[in-house]
Amino acid sequence: xxxxxxxxxxxxxxxxxxxxxxxxxxxxxxxxxxxxxxxxxxxxxxxxxxxxxxxxxxxxxxxxxxxxxxxxxxxxxxxxxxxxxxxxxxxxxxxxxxxxxxxxxxxxxxxx
Amino acid sequence: xxxxxxxxxxxxxxxxxxxxxxxxxxxxxxxxxxxxxxxxxxxxxxxxxxxxxxxxxxxxxxxxxxxxxxxxxxxxxxxxxxxxxxxxxxxxxxxxxxxxxxxxxxxxxxxxx
Numbered sequence: 001x002x003x004x005x006x007x008x009x010x011x012x013x014x015x016x017x018x019x020x021x022x023x024x025x026x027x028x029x030x031x032x033x034x035x036x037x038x039x040x041x042x043x044x045x046x047x048x049x050x051x052x053x054x055x056x057x058x059x060x061x062x063x064x065x066x067x068x069x070x071x072x073x074x075x076x077x078x079x080x081x082x083x084x085x086x087x088x089x090x091x092x093x094x095x096x097x098x099x100x101x102x103x104x105x106x107x108x109x110x111x112x
Numbered sequence: 113x114x115x116x117x118x119x120x121x122x123x124x125x126x127x128x129x130x131x132x133x134x135x136x137x138x139x140x141x142x143x144x145x146x147x148x149x150x151x152x153x154x155x156x157x158x159x160x161x162x163x164x165x166x167x168x169x170x171x172x173x174x175x176x177x178x179x180x181x182x183x184x185x186x187x188x189x190x191x192x193x194x195x196x197x198x199x200x201x202x203x204x205x206x207x208x209x210x211x212x213x214x215x216x217x218x219x220x221x222x223x224x225x
Binding site: 041045101 | 146153154155156158201210211212213214215216217218220
């Protein structure tokens with residue numbers, strides 16, 4: 001079946017630094033990928049829709065200048081959390097439609 | 113846009129009993145309804161799904177029902193086992209919103225041996 005690879009699986013960074021998370025579709029091409037954020041004991045909240053070759057579409061309330069999304073190829077989307085702060089600590093997870101919604105393994109971000 | 117409500121938020125059952133989780137949706141454009149199981153720190157795993165042209169679907173101990181008129185769908189787990197303990201999410205897919213999947217709030221299921 002379709003596989004989505006996400007890296008890193010966990011990262012700890014200092015407040016004020018930036019972190020990049022990669023999401024790759026391994027055996028299919030994905031013109032669209034989705035980025036979600038999940039706080040402890042909460043649901044998956046859609047942050048943005050990543051479109052290959054064009055600008056991402058952000059959900060209401062998500063700062064596009066803070067969460068930079070790049071989808072430069074049909075198999076790779078990246079999410080960069082810029083100037084991270086402790087409140088950005090969360091579980092970030094991507095997904096793509098490879099004949100069904102397939103999720104990456106998620107990235108646990110901790111900002112200290 | 114689509115809004116998905118899920119109940120209950122927590123559910124505790126004895127091993128062997130049945131568990132039922134219910135969801136409602138608001139947008140009649142939604143035509144696909146998957147259910148996911150998520151264990152702590154891991155990705156959601158699809159366990160069953162149903163499309164709007166079907167009223168019920170079953171896969172061994174798991175079944176899903178859909179009532180399009182009332183805009184609600186339910187997950188039924190029979191003969192529950194301790195390994196069924198996890199958080200379960202329902203979701204709705206509105207066909208006219210660019211491929212987004214909208215999730216319910218989640219249900220933490222605990223199966224006591």
